[in-house]
Amino acid sequence: MFVLLMLFLWKYIDDLIGKGFEWYVIAELMLYASATNVAMALPLSVLLSSIMTYGSLGENYELVAIKSAGISLTRAVAPMLLVVITLSIAAFFFSDNMLPRAYLKYYSLLYDARQQKSANFLPEGVFSNSFPDYTIRVDKKDKDGQTLHGITLYAKAIANNPSYVMKAKSGRMYRSNDNRYLIIELEDGVRYSETPSTGSNFNPNPRQIFTRFRFKSAQNKLDLKGLAFTRTDEKEFSGAFPMMDRRQLKDYMAHTDKSIDSAGRANLPLVAAYIKYFSLPLKSDNFKTYQKYQLGVMAYGDNVAKSNYITIALGEARSIHDLLKVRGDRMNELVKNFRSAFAQYQVKFTLSVSCIALFLIGAPMGAIIRKGGLGLPVVISVIFFLIFYIVKTIGEKAAHEGSMSGLFGAWISIIVITPVGLFLSYKAATDSALFDMEIYRRFFENIANKFKKSKA
Structure with missing residues (x-):
């Protein structure tokens, strides 16, 4: 072991x-x-x-x-x-x-x-795009993996919130208690942002207002959705044969066997609509054998009619082929699943x-x-x-x-x-x-x- x-x-x-x-x-x-x-x-x-x-x-x-x-x-x-x-x-x-x-x-x-995904959301010296609305760069990280130095954070514009850039000398990152957010605390930094000014009807293209302010400490909460460890519902995996016991395998084989039988019985009625039936002549009293009878329609009509006959026949043949191909693939899949379930039952x-x-x-x-x-x-x-x-x-x-x-x-x-x-x-x-x-x-x-x- x-x-x-x-x-x-x-x-x-x-x-x-x-x-x-x-x-x-x-x-x-x-x-x-x-x-x-x-x-x-x-x-x-x-x-x-x-x-x-x-x-x-x-x-x-x-x-x-x-x-x-x-x-x-x-x-x-x-x-x-x-x-x-x-x-x-x-x-x-x-x-x-x-x-x-x-x-x-x-x-x-x-x-x-x-x-x-990797827990190293913020590698050193790289602009990280792990979070959809942010681009973050960290110059250096301490051995504890939480203390950061030389932080640059670029936040993209979302709805009515304009974009901004934050630069800090140091900071610290940690996860929230519910493991849903990554909290980054920045210390001794500057925030830069640009917002449109309140223009007038006479000035349709107003200037941007540039804002810069310094801070001693600031906090950003980043959503870990898609990055935090989450569990998938186990029912999505329960359909595999190794996850079934003998009773479940027997039930599956019985259900699959019925599906195979019902699919086989349904094939003939579907194909029968494309088959043309002709009446054979009755046995003649003057001959001891059946009269020779030509079923083909190619003996009648001119070349244009014969061409139409061939076109119609090819169309019906393609329709039957496509119909049987889809149902044949489904039948092969059912048979393969039945064999796999039976083999797993024997295991x-x-x-x-x-x-x-x-x-x-x-x-x-x-x-x-x-x-x-x-x-x-x-x-x-x-x-x-x-x-x-x-x-x-x-x-x-x-x-x-x-x-x-x-x-x-x-x-x-x-x-x-x-x-x-x-x-x-x-x-x-x-x-x-x-x-x-x-x-x-x-x-x-x-x-x-x-x-x-x-x-x-």
């Missing part, structure tokens, strides 16, 4: 740093990220811990003592298998109830965090089953390699988990895209690794030296010797 959490931080560090988030916002985001990482961390931890446990037992010759007491490896593994099954049942309920809520909280908060079960399948690999692998600790077990567990994760990702993506059935795509990783686990369990139960390189060397030497004898 720690490694996956560090991966999350490195991935989104640029979206979180320098935006003025409170510490509890970062902590909440990391909590939800940890909950979503359970689907990856739990199977890997089961695999690694089982290899380390039984590898340590083999390294300390405790498995030899167990077998010498007449206890088989299968019986020695059975208690831990019961523990893993209990853990898998808990993982199933977590995947169905807690994981969708964690995904909803995580992605909604992460979306708002990534949309948040609810794969987390718990993958824990059992990876335990069947880890326990016998630890008994075979007879190495504990964080050395070789980590290498082997990472290799097997990478194979499992790559196959799982490819299968689920293919299931969502429709190139593979949802059932097979969701379960293909389990189908691939389960025979490997059963094979390793058989080898461990029969005390097979699976990783003894001397055995493989002798095997290939025997094959080479037989090949040389056959040539001789």
